[in-house]
Amino acid sequence: IVVVALVWYGASYLLPAPGGAFLRGPFLVRLTTTSAVLDWQAKAGEGPVAITVRPVDGGQAVAVRDGSATGLEPATRYVWSANIGGVSQAAGSFTTAPLSTATPITMVAFGDYGSGNAHEYAVGREAAAVDPAVFLSAGDNAYLAAAPPLLDRAIFTPLRGLLGEALPVVTLGEHDLAWRDGTAVISALRLPGHHYVAQYGPVQVVVLGLQADSSAVAYARRTLGHGCNPACPVRFVLVHRPIATTSPIMPVLRRAHVAAIIAGHLHRYELHRRAGVLQFTLGTGGEGPGSPQFTRRTPDAIVSFIAYGFLDIQIHGGAVDYRFIDQTGRVRDQVHEAIPGLPGG
Numbered sequence: 001i002v003v004v005a006l007v008w009y010g011a012s013y014l015l016p017a018p019g020g021a022f023l024r025g026p027f028l029v030r031l032t033t034t035s036a037v038l039d040w041q042a043k044a045g046e047g048p049v050a051i052t053v054r055p056v057d058g059g060q061a062v063a064v065r066d067g068s069a070t071g072l073e074p075a076t077r078y079v080w081s082a083n084i085g086g087v088s089q090a091a092g093s094f095t096t097a098p099l100s101t102a103t104p105i106t107m108v109a110f111g112d113y114g115s116g117n118a119h120e121y122a123v124g125r126e127a128a129a130v131d132p133a134v135f136l137s138a139g140d141n142a143y144l145a146a147a148p149p150l151l152d153r154a155i156f157t158p159l160r161g162l163l164g165e166a167l168p169v170v171t172l173g174e175h176d177l178a179w180r181d182g183t184a185v186i187s188a189l190r191l192p193g194h195h196y197v198a199q200y201g202p203v204q205v206v207v208l209g210l211q212a213d214s215s216a217v218a219y220a221r222r223t224l225g226h227g228c229n230p231a232c233p234v235r236f237v238l239v240h241r242p243i244a245t246t247s248p249i250m251p252v253l254r255r256a257h258v259a260a261i262i263a264g265h266l267h268r269y270e271l272h273r274r275a276g277v278l279q280f281t282l283g284t285g286g287e288g289p290g291s292p293q294f295t296r297r298t299p300d301a302i303v304s305f306i307a308y309g310f311l312d313i314q315i316h317g318g319a320v321d322y323r324f325i326d327q328t329g330r331v332r333d334q335v336h337e338a339i340p341g342l343p344g345g
Helices: 002-014 118-129 148-156 180-188 214-223 250-255
Strands: 022-031 036-042 049-055 077-084 087-095 105-110 134-137 167-170 196-200 203-207 234-238 260-263 269-274 277-282 303-305 309-316 319-326 331-338
Touching: 022 077, 022 087, 022 148, 022 167, 036 049, 036 077, 105 118, 105 277, 118 309, 134 203, 134 234, 148 180, 167 196, 167 203, 203 214, 214 250, 250 277, 269 331, 277 309
Parallel strands: 105 134, 134 167, 203 234, 234 260, 260 277
Antiparallel strands: 022 036, 049 077, 077 087, 105 309, 196 203, 269 277, 269 303, 309 319, 319 331
């Protein structure tokens, strides 16, 4: 009886196929000033898939090969369509990266979702509604064991709208690592690895993985502010576990003029300023608050509360505006910061 019940539960609740022609996506895997790459997984028997990309103002369509569109213009809105048999089966839009912060940039961030519940759907919808160019995921993208068959329910179905317009930059949490050290999530989202650098125009995001251990410190020292084209005066660090004030990485981040650390793990929203570096804890993407020992306010938090929601990040000129928006669309916290390292910052 138990075996039958588990089979029924898995087939009817954990593994239902999403509607439409696609199991996954199409979703963005690369977005620069002049190019975009979409990936997807169509259902068996569906295809071939043809992607079209054109400027939102109705201009000439651009060439797309294997989901890769090149020769795009910076800071330009494009619409895409995924067509099977001459019929559009999915559509979305994206904005190529600008060359500087003179053009406003919208990003969103949250972590600790990945169970496919109603809260995750709500946070995903609210985040997509602010029309972001980049989605920063603070980890625990898939609960249970992050096994390949569970990733549609955990990530691709509830966040389909968001992933079709915002480039996902993703770090891994404990739940992601439970399945072969995160290989399923890395492969599914086509991530470069546990540590990597993502750039969106003037914004650099250094991804440190689970925590700021010695390898992460060395990686941050090598990469922050380096190898950017165009220049990247706005720098974020993305990590799953929040970084303590006493961590040896903090002087590295401060010297590199990091605008903020984006973290998850604790299922709360928290704002910190540790060792002079702004830090947001965003374990707010939909998974429940868990047991009390994991959800208590940290002593040095400037702001701390339990809620489901996301961080809206608006970069413009020499400043960044942060707003935490809950799953009902209500703004719960706001921070205005000059970009560190810039004149007057």
